[in-house]
Amino acid sequence: MRASPDDDDLELQAYLDGECDTDAARAFEQRLAGDESLRLRFEQMLALSNALRAIPQEDMPQTLRARVGATVAGASSRERRWSWQALAAAVIVGVLISAAAMLTLDRYRSRQDLVQQVIASHVRGLLAPQPFDIASSDSHVVRPWFASRIARSPQVLNLAQQGFKLTGGRIDIVGNTPVPTVVYRHDTHVVSLTMLAPGMSLPVASQSGYQALSWSDSKATYVAVCDLPVKDLANFRRIFTAASS
Numbered sequence: 001m002r003a004s005p006d007d008d009d010l011e012l013q014a015y016l017d018g019e020c021d022t023d024a025a026r027a028f029e030q031r032l033a034g035d036e037s038l039r040l041r042f043e044q045m046l047a048l049s050n051a052l053r054a055i056p057q058e059d060m061p062q063t064l065r066a067r068v069g070a071t072v073a074g075a076s077s078r079e080r081r082w083s084w085q086a087l088a089a090a091v092i093v094g095v096l097i098s099a100a101a102m103l104t105l106d107r108y109r110s111r112q113d114l115v116q117q118v119i120a121s122h123v124r125g126l127l128a129p130q131p132f133d134i135a136s137s138d139s140h141v142v143r144p145w146f147a148s149r150i151a152r153s154p155q156v157l158n159l160a161q162q163g164f165k166l167t168g169g170r171i172d173i174v175g176n177t178p179v180p181t182v183v184y185r186h187d188t189h190v191v192s193l194t195m196l197a198p199g200m201s202l203p204v205a206s207q208s209g210y211q212a213l214s215w216s217d218s219k220a221t222y223v224a225v226c227d228l229p230v231k232d233l234a235n236f237r238r239i240f241t242a243a244s245s
Helices: 005-016 022-034 036-054 062-076 079-127 139-147 230-244
Strands: 165-174 177-186 189-196 205-207 210-216 221-226
Touching: 005 022, 005 036, 022 036, 079 165, 079 177, 079 189, 079 205, 079 210, 079 221, 139 165, 165 189, 177 230, 189 230, 210 230, 221 230
Parallel strands: none
Antiparallel strands: 165 177, 177 189, 189 221, 205 210, 210 221
16 A cells, blocks of 8 residues: 555655664665655755754854843842842843844845855856856866956866766856856756855755755855756765865
8 A cells, every 4th residue: 555645754754864774764765766756755855954954053142141141140149039030031031042043043044045046046047048158168268267257266177977067157146246157067957066155054945946055165165056856966066075175
């Protein structure tokens, strides 16, 4: 008997959380290989899981921590008058924690907006007569082209032997800043690799069938966009990282 969608979701969640034993995991992977709709749900849940993990868990600012500590200490030292003072302390703590949470959420939304801008640039490239400003499979042509136009000269790798052929590059505008985007082809798919300032933590994103996956090193923050499944973009990230090391 075929499993219900609810049973599938429970099994998907258990697999993603690593709760399946070896036999159950192997059986589930066999189902994934032969079930298109189940594989699509798996990719959606994987993208959501990665996005939740990407939300930055930032420490409470030191000044805010000191104010909360002082408020709680002050309330504790006057326990005999706890009724109003404890209530006031609870309200203050709640407001301060809410403010910290809103600050974290605003920062996350700002980072998410950057990823959406990168996806939009990829889509605009696909709608243009060609998805690049310079067409070349030679990294020694593409990189100098960038260097002569913008301050940030990207790392340009030809990964044709690994299945991702360099086809050119273009300049996109992300966050009001010109940034380099290197363009690859994988079979019939176009992969845009946009390079931003290093040290950014960006969420996994999906929009209109396009997936975005980011990672960072000492040189740049990379955002790869394509209509490939997230697992294939993760394979591209692994190949690019290995070739650039």
